[in-house]
Amino acid sequence: MSVKSGSVRTRGKSGPPPRKSVTLRMVAREAGVSASTVSRIINGTVNVSDGLKNAVDAAIAKYDFRPNAAARGLALGKTLTIGVVAQAIDSPFYGEGLRGIEACLRHRGYAPLFMSGNWADEDEDRCMREFIGRGVDGIIVFAGRLGDTKLRSYAKEVPIVVTGRKLRAQGLFSLQIDDQHGAALAVRHLVELGHRRIAFITGSDNHPDALERLEGYKAALQEAGIGFDPRLIATGDWHEDGGVRATQLLIESGVKFTAIFCVNDQTAYGACLALFRKGLSVPRDVSVVGFDDLPSSTYRLPPLTSVRQSIGELGEQSAQAILQLIAGQRPKITPRPVELVVRESTCAAQG
Amino acid sequence: MSVKSGSVRTRGKSGPPPRKSVTLRMVAREAGVSASTVSRIINGTVNVSDGLKNAVDAAIAKYDFRPNAAARGLALGKTLTIGVVAQAIDSPFYGEGLRGIEACLRHRGYAPLFMSGNWADEDEDRCMREFIGRGVDGIIVFAGRLGDTKLRSYAKEVPIVVTGRKLRAQGLFSLQIDDQHGAALAVRHLVELGHRRIAFITGSDNHPDALERLEGYKAALQEAGIGFDPRLIATGDWHEDGGVRATQLLIESGVKFTAIFCVNDQTAYGACLALFRKGLSVPRDVSVVGFDDLPSSTYRLPPLTSVRQSIGELGEQSAQAILQLIAGQRPKITPRPVELVVRESTCAAQG
DNA sequence: CTGAAAGCGCTTACAG
């Protein structure tokens, strides 16, 4: 933090270069018209003669003029910026969603402002306030955990789109995938392969998604006439590490199982590693199914069977929805249904 | 895109809620002082009596006042925003870097504006212009590929930090890791394990990082008295898929090898999968080493031996550097040296 | 069709 005297001495020279901004007025003077006219031409809110348009375009090009976004935002009351709350920007899950959001937004002249909630309520709340202070035109809460009440109240200040809830309100839209159905798909697949002792590794802290997936697991079991055995349920943390630990516990508990359904792919990666450490082979000894179908699941050893939810697409849809909300329309968007992708981490039960 | 008549009818009601912004003046009136004073109190640029301060704080709290960032930016000539150019936001490599950047920035009141260059010069260039138009206070080009000349010219308009180059100039700072040394570390490790036929899968399009790593590979080989065999060099694309294809080609070419050094971890993941498909076991039949040491490499089967460069830390350092540049200081930051992390994808050469 | 003027909400020399 301390500044060496040498650099103090030269600070004047090493400082930031003078940001000589080109303004609308300079362009206007060059083109021989008023700033208003240039503004209108740029925004296409007026019809002008080709000659005039060319003159203005030339002036813009000459000065390499780019309108000041802050000034524009102030005058317009909007910033062409969308706040995006995710839990962690480095996470295969969020990464994919953010890519979808960015891709969609960029085509419409909007830019995303990303912030991480770090799986903590206070952090997520801070993100919201920061976004509102920055005057974003809308906020996307991607797989967040902020309470519905809080969300509803923020929605009074700025349009909000959330994923993973049923919540609807004025200026608030939510997009939800069918977790329960997806989980049932996974378990049915295992049942069809002859598995009867199927473990489930859930996520931490009773997250709604985990609860729904557990319901789907139970439903599919019941459907197949298999009794629910609580000893087959272990708790992870949505990350690889939780999958490793939960699987170790499962093995050490001595309970018998020939397959594991994991609450998400990262948990499944961990489960596979724990199995490997115990000398168990996937799928020969234990079949494993994940949920999400992250891009990297194709490249796992063995490639992972998983329930696909197109997170990238969900991101795109969230972006579309927030833009519609901003435009004063009610979004009519439904996420694509989940589907099972069978790869090589599952096979028929032994014997 | 079309709007159903039903929603048109109710548009007035379903539109965005009136964003009744609380302004400095309202707070000032409430507190019985002028806007100037409130502004000064908020910014801490003045000493006031406790009574006055409390009154103002109360008024701020009462109205839940949050200064308008656009107005602030316009008046101050800065936005407290840093543009970050990455190639893809969904990528384990960039994800880790962006997390580091975000974490560091947030503590200083700055927010990152992310955009993806998509490995395309034009896209990256567009990001730069967009950022400048939005008046970001600085730009971080994280593992970008924009030409040095272009970068130098942009640096005249706004402070820039780039990773992966030697480039230095007024308002420009670069952070570079020692690719060559890292590659040599990997190959030496393989040589020590008795490998003599070591393949190298490089990245696409002669990216400088790939070139440097190739140099390191050659140097370590020479050091060990092993001749360079061009048939052992294959080209990937920095992604899993390229690793798969390159490895297939290597195998099908009939050239003998007992180890593969990959230009990055994702390529190594692909190599492992291709090996698996051909019935070859890692590390028993072929040892594999990656570069980056992505978080997920710990959880691969088998856990991957890799050259660690702390990308998250590099992100943090870039953020620190850009902040220093903005403050008019010359950054004095050096990335942590790379190191080899030995896991289970490498073992002694057979026979 | 085009320009002068006011205004977006904040900051900061400039005077008291």
Place this chain on the structure above:
DNA sequence: CTGAAAGCGCTTACAG
């Protein structure tokens, strides 16, 4: 210590 005023760069009714 505090307020009135000007200014940041853009947009847009309001008049010609």
